[in-house]
Amino acid sequence: MIDVIIIGGGIAGLETACTLHxxxxxxxxxEKEKEIGGKLTQWDSLFPSNRNAKELVETYxxxxxxxxxxxxxxxKVIAIKKQNDGTFEIFTSRExxxxxxxxxxxxxxxxxxxxxxxxxGYAIYPNVITSADLEHMFATKKELKAPSGRTLERVAFIHCxxxxxxxxxxxxxxxxxxxxxxxxxxxxxxxxxxxxxFNFYMDLRMYGLGFEEMYREAQEKHGVQFIRxxxxxxxxxxxxxxxxxxxxxxxxxxxxxxxxxxxxLVGMEAPECNSILGKSCNIQYNAAQFIVPQDIHYxxxxxxxxxxxxxxxxxxxxxxxxxxxxxxxxxxxxSNFLMPIQNE
Amino acid sequence: xxxxxxxxxFTIGFFIIIVVLGVRFTRWIWKLSKIDKLRILHGFFTRRxxxxxxxxxxESLLHKNIFKVNPFLGFMHMSLAFGWFLIxxxxxxxxxxxxxxxxxxPWESVFFRYFEHTTSHAHxxxxxxxxxxxxxxxGGVGLxxxxxxxMKFFGIRRNTQLxxxxxxxxxxxxxxxxxxxxxxxxxxxxxxxxxxxxxxIGHVFQLVNLNSNGELIFWWIYSISLGAFxxxxxxxxxxxxxxxxxxxxxxxxxxxxxxxxxxxSEIQVYSCxxxxxxxxxxxxxxxxxxxxxxxxxxxxxRDENITERKIYNCLLCxxxxxxxxxxxxxxxxxxTLRINASKDFNSTYDFLEQPHNTEHAEVVYFAGCMSxxxxxxxxxxxxxxKTTKTPYLFIDKEKGVxxxxxxxxxxxxxxxxxxxxxxxxxxxxxxxxxLITSCPICYKTFKEDYELGQMRILHHSEYIHELLTNKSLKxxxxxxxxxxxxxxxxxxxxxxxxxxxxxxxQTGTLKTIENERQKSLCCGGSLGDVxxxxxxxxxxxxxxxxxxxxxxxxxxxxACPLCKKTFAKQKKVPVKDIAEIVVECM
Numbered sequence: 042m043i044d045v046i047i048i049g050g051g052i053a054g055l056e057t058a059c060t061l062h063x064x065x066x067x068x069x070x071x072e073k074e075k076e077i078g079g080k081l082t083q084w085d086s087l088f089p090s091n092r093n094a095k096e097l098v099e100t101y102x103x104x105x106x107x108x109x110x111x112x113x114x115x116x117k118v119i120a121i122k123k124q125n126d127g128t129f130e131i132f133t134s135r136e137x138x139x140x141x142x143x144x145x146x147x148x149x150x151x152x153x154x155x156x157x158x159x160x161x162g163y164a165i166y167p168n169v170i171t172s173a174d175l176e177h178m179f180a181t182k183k184e185l186k187a188p189s190g191r192t193l194e195r196v197a198f199i200h201c202x203x204x205x206x207x208x209x210x211x212x213x214x215x216x217x218x219x220x221x222x223x224x225x226x227x228x229x230x231x232x233x234x235x236x237x238x239f240n241f242y243m244d245l246r247m248y249g250l251g252f253e254e255m256y257r258e259a260q261e262k263h264g265v266q267f268i269r270x271x272x273x274x275x276x277x278x279x280x281x282x283x284x285x286x287x288x289x290x291x292x293x294x295x296x297x298x299x300x301x302x303x304x305x306l307v308g309m310e311a312p313e314c315n316s317i318l319g320k321s322c323n324i325q326y327n328a329a330q331f332i333v334p335q336d337i338h339y340x341x342x343x344x345x346x347x348x349x350x351x352x353x354x355x356x357x358x359x360x361x362x363x364x365x366x367x368x369x370x371x372x373x374x375x376s377n378f379l380m381p382i383q384n385e
Numbered sequence: 386x387x388x389x390x391x392x393x394x395f396t397i398g399f400f401i402i403i404v405v406l407g408v409r410f411t412r413w414i415w416k417l418s419k420i421d422k423l424r425i426l427h428g429f430f431t432r433r434x435x436x437x438x439x440x441x442x443x444e445s446l447l448h449k450n451i452f453k454v455n456p457f458l459g460f461m462h463m464s465l466a467f468g469w470f471l472i473x474x475x476x477x478x479x480x481x482x483x484x485x486x487x488x489x490x491p492w493e494s495v496f497f498r499y500f501e502h503t504t505s506h507a508h509x510x511x512x513x514x515x516x517x518x519x520x521x522x523x524g525g526v527g528l529x530x531x532x533x534x535x536m537k538f539f540g541i542r543r544n545t546q547l548x549x550x551x552x553x554x555x556x557x558x559x560x561x562x563x564x565x566x567x568x569x570x571x572x573x574x575x576x577x578x579x580x581x582x583x584x585x586i587g588h589v590f591q592l593v594n595l596n597s598n599g600e601l602i603f604w605w606i607y608s609i610s611l612g613a614f615x616x617x618x619x620x621x622x623x624x625x626x627x628x629x630x631x632x633x634x635x636x637x638x639x640x641x642x643x644x645x646x647x648x649x650s651e652i653q654v655y656s657c658x659x660x661x662x663x664x665x666x667x668x669x670x671x672x673x674x675x676x677x678x679x680x681x682x683x684x685x686x687r688d689e690n691i692t693e694r695k696i697y698n699c700l701l702c703x704x705x706x707x708x709x710x711x712x713x714x715x716x717x718x719x720x721t722l723r724i725n726a727s728k729d730f731n732s733t734y735d736f737l738e739q740p741h742n743t744e745h746a747e748v749v750y751f752a753g754c755m756s757x758x759x760x761x762x763x764x765x766x767x768x769x770x771k772t773t774k775t776p777y778l779f780i781d782k783e784k785g786v787x788x789x790x791x792x793x794x795x796x797x798x799x800x801x802x803x804x805x806x807x808x809x810x811x812x813x814x815x816x817x818x819x820l821i822t823s824c825p826i827c828y829k830t831f832k833e834d835y836e837l838g839q840m841r842i843l844h845h846s847e848y849i850h851e852l853l854t855n856k857s858l859k860x861x862x863x864x865x866x867x868x869x870x871x872x873x874x875x876x877x878x879x880x881x882x883x884x885x886x887x888x889x890x891q892t893g894t895l896k897t898i899e900n901e902r903q904k905s906l907c908c909g910g911s912l913g914d915v916x917x918x919x920x921x922x923x924x925x926x927x928x929x930x931x932x933x934x935x936x937x938x939x940x941x942x943x944a945c946p947l948c949k950k951t952f953a954k955q956k957k958v959p960v961k962d963i964a965e966i967v968v969e970c971m
Contacts, residue, residue, distance in 0.1 A: 157953055160758035207919040210954050274757050276782070284783070 042140045043069050045375055046131055048118050048318070049147035051079020052361065053353020053368045055101040057145050060372035062108040066379060069141070070110065071133060073117040073314075077102065079149050085179035087361055088224045089251030095180075097361070118314065121321040127348060129322070143375055146318055146332060146344070147352040147368070150309040153203030153211070160274045161199065161305055168283055169275060171202075171307045172221050179225075185232050187302040189281060193236045195300040196229055197285060198222045199272050200242040204308030213329055215308035215358040219245050220252045222306045223259045230263040238265045239298070241272050241287055249360055268296065275303060309358040322346050332356050342371030350375050387500035391605040392492035398612030399491055405619045406627055413631070416648035421640045428638035437637035441630050446470050450710035454662050455540035457528060462660070464525030465558075466626075472518050479511040495611070498569045498583075499604055502576040509580070516580030519569075522562045530559065536661075543675070544661040545622075545684050553613060554621035560610040568603035571595055622684075628655040629711055642717040644798055646725050653713050657683040663705035663715070668907055671928045672921035674698060679705045679715045686722075694916070696722045700925075701794055701913025703877040707903045723796025732800035737786060740811035746778035749817035751808075751831075753824030754787050755946035762823050762946055765964035766845050772971060773857045778815055790830035791912045801834075809835050821848050823964070825875035825945045826912065832879065844875060846944045846963050850884035853891060860970040865893035867966070868938040870929075870952070871905035872945030885944050885963050892970040896936040906932060908943075910951030926951055934958050942966055 045061055047054045050072030058068045076082065078101065084094035105112065117134040121144065124130060131139040155163035155171050162169045168187045170178075178185065187193055200222055204215040219242070226238045245267070247253040259265040272287040283303050287296045311330035319326050325333040325345040332351045335343040344351050352371040353364040414422070428434065443449045446467040452459030473494075480494040481487060483501065493500065501508075532539050547555065566583065573579030574587030574595060590599075618624060632652050640649055663679040677698045685691040699719055706715045750770065752763045770777050786808055792801035812820060812835070819841045822828050831842045843851070852858035867889050875881045882902050889895045900906050909925035930952060933941050941960045943949050952960040 154956075157956075159761060159950065159953065162760050165760050165764060208950075208954070210923070274760075276757065276760060 042128065042142065043067060044141065044379055045069070045143050045145060046071065046129070046139055046141035047145045047147055047352075048131075049079070049149055049353075049355075050074075050077035050112055050114070051147060051149045051353065052081055052097070052101060053149065053355070053364050053371075054079075054145070054147035055105060056365050056368035057147060057352045057372045057375070058110045059101075059104045059108055060369050061375060062110060064372065064376045066376055068110060068145075069139065070105075070112040071116045071118055071131070071139070072112060072114045073134075075114050077105070077112055077114065080152075081361070083173060083177060083180075085176045086224070086228070088220050089249070089255050091224075118318065121318060123322060123346075123348075129348065143348045143350060143378060144322070145350040145352050145371060145375060146315075146324075146355050148312050148314050148318065148355045150354040150358065151312045153209075153215075153307040153310050155202055155305045155307050157209055158202055158206075158305070161202065161272070161303070162275045162277070162283075163305060166275065166277045166283060168277075168281070168301065169303045169305065171305045172198075172218065172225060173307065175225055175304050179228060185229065191281065191301045193229070193233055193301045195237045195239070195298075196226075196302045196304065197272075197283075197298065197300045198226055198238070198240040198304045198306060200240065200245075200306050201271070202305040202307050203310070205243065211308060211310065211329060213357070214246065216246060216248065217358060217360055218306035218308055220247060220249065220255060222304075223247075223252075223255050223265070225304065226265040227255070227259050227263050230259075230265060238263075239300070240265060240267045241270060241285075242267060243269070243271060250362065270296065309354065311355070315355065322349050324349060324351075340374060341367065342374040348378070350378075386490060387493055387496075388490075389496075389499070389601075389604075391601060391608045392496060393608070394605075394612030395495060395608040395615075396490075396492050396612075398615030402615040402618055409619065410627075410631060413648045413652055417635075417640065418643075418647070421635075421649070424638045424640055425635070433637045433639075434634070437634040440637065441633045444633065444710060444712075445626070445630050448710060450712075451660060451662070454708060454710070458532075458539040458541070458660065458662075461525050461528035461532065461539070462658075464521050465529070468518055468522035468525060472515065472522065475511070475514055475518060479515065483508060483511065496604065496608070498572050498578060502572075502578050504576070504578050508578065512578065512580035512583070514580070516582035519562060519566055520582060523566065526559055526562050541661040541665060543664055545659050545680055548621070548688070550617045550621040551623075554617045554623050557610040557614040557617070558623070560606070561614060564603060564607035564610055568600070568607045571600035571603050575600070622657075622659050624655050625658040625711070628652055629658070632656040632711070632713075636712070642714050642721060644721060644724055646721045650718060650721055653718055654683050654686045656711050656713060658711060659684065660710060662708050662710065666704040666708045668702065668704070668909075668925050668928065669698070669700065671924045672917065673924075674921070679709070679713070679719075682719065682722075683713075691722070693726055696726055697795075697914065697916050699914055700873075700907050700909075700911040700917075702873045702907035702911055704904070704907070707877055720794065720796065723794075724798045725796075727796035727798070730797070730800070732792075732797065732803070734800070734803050734807075737803075737807050738784070740807060740814060744778050745816040746776055747817065748775050748777040748819045748821060749812060749815050750777050750779050751781050751788075751812070751820060751822045751827060752779070752785070753781070753822055753827040753946070754785065755826065755950070756823040757781075757785065759946040759949055759962070762949070762962040762964055765962065765968045766821070766823055768968050769845075769849060769852070769858065769964060769971075773852055777821075778817070780811060780815060788824070788827035788830050789834070790826050793830065793834070794913045795915060805830070805834055809837070812837065812840075819843060819848075821845055823946060823962075825872045825878065825881075826947065829874045829878045844879075844881060844884075844944065846875075846885040846888060847881060849888055849964065849967055853888065858967075858971070860892055860967060862891065863893045863970055865939045865966075866937070867893055867895050867940055867942045868898060868933050868936060869895060869901070869963075870908065870933055870941055870943040870948055871901060872943055872948050873905070873907050873911065875944055876905050877903060881944075885942075888963055888967060889942060892966050893939075896938055898932055898935060900932055908945075908948040908951040910947045912947070922951075923954070926954065930955055930958075940966070 044066050045068035047070045050070045061068045078098040081094050081098050087094050120132045122130045129141050167189045247256050270288040270290045272285050275285045282299045284299050289296045315330050323346050327333050332355045334341040342350050350371050352368045448462040451462050476494045480497050570583040570586035573583040574590040667678045677695050701716050703716050756762050789801040789804035821843050823845050828844045906929040909922045944963045949960050
């Protein structure tokens, strides 16, 4: 019987494990992918400081080793069963049944599948990519070109793809795509100073530390053009460029524009596994399948089920900054929960 | 001439109804347009009249359409209408046959048994027939009474509220036949001039010593209920009985609803029998909207308390229209109301450039706005056109203009016509002989409003069907299981049901569900109602998806970009257009 089992080896899970260890509590991480680090392993750089994402992942890997925390990779949780004595049995894709006093759900998020927003032509036109694809290109390619090999004279970013969009069923704001769009636009301008970059947005929500400054810099220093209006549709021209139709709502006129590449700033959704975990340990969810904490202000790491905790983006879209803070506070909540048991 | 004072209520009522109906019908017909009047004149001495008689027989008397929906409801309507009709007809035959009096007054056949006491064999045979018919009608009255207690038994959840005139008409209608039975039985008690039913009840009356005053009271009440029913009929919902017959004839002569509210629209409004079938057909109750179904709208028009909200709150899916036993054109009627209620917005569209197509092609492809929002449909259709080496012109590839139907559905007729004229000119300039579209919404308006002459207008499913039947396109069968969702505008709206099904039977296995073809459900994305909130729409979509996914299909196939987009909200079952399926199997 282990004290804590953490479901998910992204930064939320890793940070929870590390903090718990410094508190003297042993934990075990179950990760469904073949390595730890979660979505961060796919990212190139992090806003607002532009630090390398790999560097942060490596820091965590070192910490995990230093604290000798056990991690099971390639392990997918299938079901959780609460025992009569209040402990948990966790069934996974492995044959072992894990037993723990408490569970921390750090299942993270999944990226909105842009194919569902068919009018933008993702997976239909090669030069329509997502912000996640662009990060991958930044990380792996030396020279930036459109997937079809075109040189990039013009690039358009479309904000709020899969967020704040009733038509795809997501009402909530993913919060991070705005600043991601700004970050990526700046990066393109830095890599290709001749390229024109246009960002189509509804609102820009620069809520975080240093975000507003980045937005200002993008306009003043890097000459990124921000157009307020949603893009209605994208079509491919015979020359292989992309034609997009939109409305410039500040100028109150329709816009038709040809670009070489379109980047869709895809939102964050609750991962499918949330509903599986929810059914087996009776946790409350909101309409978007994110886990609802017991008290959003006072105890945001505690779920409605006793002994089940939640860490990171399982509750809502959060930045790396917020995720790490939340993971620490959850670790504290777990140790407070376990203390009386250990004192007995 | 046989006479007693009790015949007066009936006789007065009878003359009032004749006069009122005469005035109303004359006014309605008078107000029809000149062309419509000519249609009546030209149609009158043709087979159309016979067809109208047949339909009136089937629907006004036998109520076959209601039988199809619910046999008990059908029987109730049939026994009342057809039974009463037979009583009148046989009653007259009886009187003429037995008395030879061809100049009898109207009351003489109605109250025949009171005046005629002979008991010959001929009399007895007629009396038995009349008793049987009376029992048939009484069965209907019994069902009508039971319907008030248990509506669900008749497949109806709710119905309209009754006004005072409706109540008077209803209660007098309920009274007529039981009173006729009592009155005839009372007389039969004295003279044994009734049939198997009335004679026996008359016998009972004799046992309880019913005197001739009691007999007369029954005849009085019978006559009063008849008279009351006739007087209030034109002012109650029962006005549908005579109006429906007129409607059937006018419809048969080729008179159609125009895009304006005229006397033919009014005839339709008055033809509604308020059977309530449309309430059940309507999907809006999933969105908790339960006061806007067609029957309520028609009632609101008659009662002059219709609101804008009511006019616009409808998906225009047409499910009620296909089930309406009177065949009322409910969608068109609602659109005319919307046109009347519409306000002028600043829809000048003066930014539209004059169309000048320099390119010409025999086949013109018009994808439509909704298809532009689901580009995989367009690329599939283009792949098919290219594979079959069809030279075509993609007419709305870049500077496409809306077909106009969404505006028309919103009642914005003037604005719609501007777009229609623009597109029409552009299509005609292209020299096209075949116009293919991917959008059923465009398809319907191309067919109905564009006046493109001899040009063939095809939905891409029809075109693919053609390519398959003339072997220009070869496809292979997959192991996929499909459910086909009939888009409203393509199915009910344009009667295209079989072509898509044929295609899917060639590409895989097509599963069936209960609500398909004419009964197909709306996806919830309809442009017919722009006042619905997304949550309300989602509830409708959810219910439709529950039915579509019941047989566990590998893929939901549809032929409308709007349906596809609406269903694509769920992530469980993939949704594809029929053209995409065909390309996969090429």
